[in-house]
Amino acid sequence: MNTLxxxxxxxxxxxxxxPVVRLQCRPAAALGAQPASRLWLxxxxxxxxxxxxxRGNTERRACVLVDGQGTRQRITLVxxxxxxxGIQIGMPLGAAHALGEVLxxxxxxxxxxxxxxxxxxxxxxFTPMVAPVGPDALVLEVRGSLALFGGLPGLLxxxxxxxxxxxxxxxxxxxxxxxxxxxxxxxxxxxxPVETLAGxxxxxxxxxxxxxxxxxxxxxxxxxxxxxxxxxxxxxPRESLARRFAPALLLELDRAxxxxxxxxxxxxxxxxxxxxxxxxxxxxxxxxxxxxxERLLSELAGVLRAAVASVRGLRWRLYHADxxxxxxxxxxxxxxxxxxxxxxxxxxHFLRQPLASPVRGxxxxxxxxxxxxxxxxxxxxxxxxxxxxxxxxxPRFVERLRARLGGKALQQLTASxxxxxxxxxxxxxxxxxxxxxxxxxxxxxxxxxxERPLWLTRQPLPLSECDGQPNLDGPLxxxxxxxxxxxxxxxxxxxxxxxxxxxxxxxTRLWVFRELTGPRGWYLHGIFE
Amino acid sequence: xxxxxLMRRAGLWRAGEAPPEGGLSTGFSALxxxxxxxxxxxxxxxxxxxxxxxxxALRLVLPALAxxxxxxxxxxxxxxxHRPYAPALQxxxxxxxxxxxxxxxxxxxxxxAAPAATLSACWSWRRAAEGEFWAFEQALRFPECGAALWxxxxxxxxxLRRLQLACEAGGSLGILFRPAECAAQASPxxxxxxxxxxxxxxxxxxxxxxxxGSLRARExxxxx
Numbered sequence: 001m002n003t004l005x006x007x008x009x010x011x012x013x014x015x016x017x018x019p020v021v022r023l024q025c026r027p028a029a030a031l032g033a034q035p036a037s038r039l040w041l042x043x044x045x046x047x048x049x050x051x052x053x054x055r056g057n058t059e060r061r062a063c064v065l066v067d068g069q070g071t072r073q074r075i076t077l078v079x080x081x082x083x084x085x086g087i088q089i090g091m092p093l094g095a096a097h098a099l100g101e102v103l104x105x106x107x108x109x110x111x112x113x114x115x116x117x118x119x120x121x122x123x124x125x126f127t128p129m130v131a132p133v134g135p136d137a138l139v140l141e142v143r144g145s146l147a148l149f150g151g152l153p154g155l156l157x158x159x160x161x162x163x164x165x166x167x168x169x170x171x172x173x174x175x176x177x178x179x180x181x182x183x184x185x186x187x188x189x190x191x192x193p194v195e196t197l198a199g200x201x202x203x204x205x206x207x208x209x210x211x212x213x214x215x216x217x218x219x220x221x222x223x224x225x226x227x228x229x230x231x232x233x234x235x236x237p238r239e240s241l242a243r244r245f246a247p248a249l250l251l252e253l254d255r256a257x258x259x260x261x262x263x264x265x266x267x268x269x270x271x272x273x274x275x276x277x278x279x280x281x282x283x284x285x286x287x288x289x290x291x292x293x294e295r296l297l298s299e300l301a302g303v304l305r306a307a308v309a310s311v312r313g314l315r316w317r318l319y320h321a322d323x324x325x326x327x328x329x330x331x332x333x334x335x336x337x338x339x340x341x342x343x344x345x346x347x348x349h350f351l352r353q354p355l356a357s358p359v360r361g362x363x364x365x366x367x368x369x370x371x372x373x374x375x376x377x378x379x380x381x382x383x384x385x386x387x388x389x390x391x392x393x394x395p396r397f398v399e400r401l402r403a404r405l406g407g408k409a410l411q412q413l414t415a416s417x418x419x420x421x422x423x424x425x426x427x428x429x430x431x432x433x434x435x436x437x438x439x440x441x442x443x444x445x446x447x448x449x450x451e452r453p454l455w456l457t458r459q460p461l462p463l464s465e466c467d468g469q470p471n472l473d474g475p476l477x478x479x480x481x482x483x484x485x486x487x488x489x490x491x492x493x494x495x496x497x498x499x500x501x502x503x504x505x506x507x508t509r510l511w512v513f514r515e516l517t518g519p520r521g522w523y524l525h526g527i528f529e
Numbered sequence: 530x531x532x533x534x535l536m537r538r539a540g541l542w543r544a545g546e547a548p549p550e551g552g553l554s555t556g557f558s559a560l561x562x563x564x565x566x567x568x569x570x571x572x573x574x575x576x577x578x579x580x581x582x583x584x585x586a587l588r589l590v591l592p593a594l595a596x597x598x599x600x601x602x603x604x605x606x607x608x609x610x611h612r613p614y615a616p617a618l619q620x621x622x623x624x625x626x627x628x629x630x631x632x633x634x635x636x637x638x639x640x641x642a643a644p645a646a647t648l649s650a651c652w653s654w655r656r657a658a659e660g661e662f663w664a665f666e667q668a669l670r671f672p673e674c675g676a677a678l679w680x681x682x683x684x685x686x687x688x689l690r691r692l693q694l695a696c697e698a699g700g701s702l703g704i705l706f707r708p709a710e711c712a713a714q715a716s717p718x719x720x721x722x723x724x725x726x727x728x729x730x731x732x733x734x735x736x737x738x739x740x741x742g743s744l745r746a747r748e749x750x751x752x753x
Contacts, residue, residue, distance in 0.1 A: 392671060392672070394603075394673055397667070397671050397673075400667065401631065401664060401667065404660065404663065404664075405631065405633045405660055405664060406633065408633075409631055409632060409633040409660075409664075410629065410630070410631060411629075411630040411631075411632060412625075412628065412629060412630065413613060413615040413618065413625050413628050413630060414615060414625065415615035415616050415619055415625060421614075424615070424616050425612070425614045425615030425616050425617075425618075426615070427612060427630060427632075430629060430630075451617075452614055452616045452617040452620065453614055453617060454587055454588065454591075454613065454614055454617045454618070454621075455583070455587075455609075455610070455611035455612065455613065455614060456611060456612045456613075456614040457611050457612070457651065458611060458612055461644075461645050461651055462643075462644045462645070463644050463645065464644040464646070471644075471646075472645065472646070472647065472648055472651075473646075473647045473648055504648060506580075506581045506584060506648075506726050507584060507726040507727075507728075507730075507731065508581055508582070508583040508584050508648060508726070509583075510583070510648070524645070524651060526614065527582070527583040527611065527648075527652075528583070529583055529584070529585050529586065529587045529588045529753075
């Protein structure tokens with residue numbers, strides 16, 4: 001038996017189709033016999049703050065980031081639309097307003113940090129070594145993941161596509177054996193990967209010193225002595241560099257070149273998800289929220305892939321213009337990690353309840369992470385049977401109905417051994433799974449009981465009376481034999497009635513009763529069909 | 530669009546075409562005999578138009594429903610006029626574990642003081658609410674659904690066409706119970722029946738108004 005070979009060929013088959021199996025993402029090579037050098041991939045999002053602010057809207061507007069107070073407000077970042085208007089970094093905000101309609105934003109460092117941490121959680125699906133690099137970048141150690149994602153080019157294509165889904169269009173990559181060098185290369189838009197330490201000095205020599213994010217004074221000092229690139233900087237004598245400029249700078253250069261260790265704190269994946277998108281203007285219709293919903297759900301999908309988990313429920317929170325917020329909790333019948341399904345459910349859910357007031361922000365929270373068993377074989381063929389779109393399962397179908405119609409709308413029929421007609425056949429809320437088969441000893445279903453109608457009216461309907469006979473479409477003809485049901489005196493729902501089968505002039509057979517107590521009125525309680 | 534192009538389009542049924550084989554037996558041999566496929570067209574949309582409520586329109590489909598529920602397939606009842614009575618359904622052989630009731634609007638308690646004058650007044654033909662149409666269509670499209678039942682009063686021809694397509698997509702039986710006035714409306718349903726009580730007998734007359742694979746109007750008498 002060559003089961004081992006079978007396994008490996010199956011793995012090879014699975015890998016390109018379902019690259020979410022976390023075990024394979026681990027940088028196993030680091031533990032292997034042939035220790036490969038690390039490869040750090042830096043993702044630099046140059047317009048991170050602006051993209052965060054605008055990703056909930058499809059319509060593009062000129063947006064700028066401003067810094068400073070009052071008349072000294074300067075523009076520090078522009079998006080594509082703003083650049084097209086001719087707005088440049090360093091302009092006063094007033095000048096930008098003169099060029100066209102722009103939306104100014106201020107930096108909120110706490111929100112940026114939160115968003116970056118959220119993005120790290122999302123990136124955890126690609127490698128378990130992720131670190132945020134403030135304010136607008138993250139680094140990933142990807143050596144162990146390359147084989148899974150089809151090499152570095154494959155990984156970059158996938159990252160670019162998925163980051164675009166999250167609403168981050170402007171991005172640049174840099175890869176190098178050290179994280180610091182990778183970040184510098186990314187900031188310098190130097191996309192050619194540097195595989196070895198020996199190649200680093202040559203690659204870095206052309207990189208401008210602006211990537212170091214130095215203080216304005218240091219930057220001017222360097223300009224003053226004609227240092228414009230990292231190459232110039234590296235040519236300076238080490239001692240004087242440390243003495244005249246910053247000692248920290250020397251350490252950073254050493255780390256970038258691999259002369260000093262460059263530890264990064266390990267990012268731990270939180271077991272909750274919470275992400276918020278603010279909208280540029282007030283939204284009145286649910287449809288306009290769908291972009292933001294899709295983005296939040298793809299973010300959640302990434303985190304769930306990283307955690308190898310599914311969720312039992314979600315909570316959407318809409319922030320209204322007046323400062324209030326509305327919660328829309330969504331509970332699932334079975335845990336799911338399928339974003340498309342969750343999106344469909346959420347849409348149905350929102351369609352059911354129209355927006356109470358205009359919305360300025362939307363937040364998605366999920367806490368009930370449940371570890372999902374890794375069954376690649378099961379995943380591989382799921383959704384491939386039964387034609388396009390795959391076969392919908394019963395729990396998902398029920399979830400969809402419930403999301404749109406509300407939990408109370410789904411009911412199941414139950415029969416129980418009780419003499420009272422209302423108790424013998426009743427409805428109860430559908431709990432999502434198949435009903436347990438009722439006991440076969442149901443008194444009402446046994447043949448010694450008389451015939452029962454197919455329809456029971458929800459309440460007994462009062463009938464008018466004429467000469468002691470009930471009336472419905474004219475006088476009803478009672479078929480003689482009465483059935484007395486007198487029961488339930490012990491539980492407060494007493495029934496004391498004489499039931500008759502009657503038929504009207506059209507031949508419809510009805511189940512009517514006369515009360516034995518009180519005004520002895522006639523009621524319609526069932527229709528035989 | 531030329532006539533030839535129209536003829537080539539999928540989903541176009543021509544009156545002379547052979548009826549689909551393998552209908553689902555209705556449980557009434559007299560009815561099976563006059564239906565072209567030898568039973569209910571499955572998948573397909575069936576309209577049952579009754580002159581009076583409660584004269585046996587539901588009983589007409591019960592044997593087929595019982596057979597479906599035991600296969601097992603789901604029976605999905607959308608907004609029934611009254612509560613389907615579980616003991617009677619069980620007695621008819623329906624497996625209650627496969628019955629799902631969808632009833633969004635909980636009916637308001639009627640004013641107890643005013644006695645109903647006619648049975649039609651007690652029979653709440655619903656105006657086809659959007660949620661109910663959606664639920665019925667989803668039920669028809671769901672592959673595990675054997676039959677879906679609905680009691681709408683008024684439906685647009687376009688909506689009926691959508692339902693017929695949904696039946697074909699999901700392979701299910703869609704059963705619409707409608708008042709007899711709807712017979713004048715054109716309908717793309719695979720089968721339309723009218724049910725009418727016969728005076729002084731316990732029988733009903735079932736007349737085929739329209740049926741794929743048959744042009745002649747045919748009728749039979751059934752004792753339900």
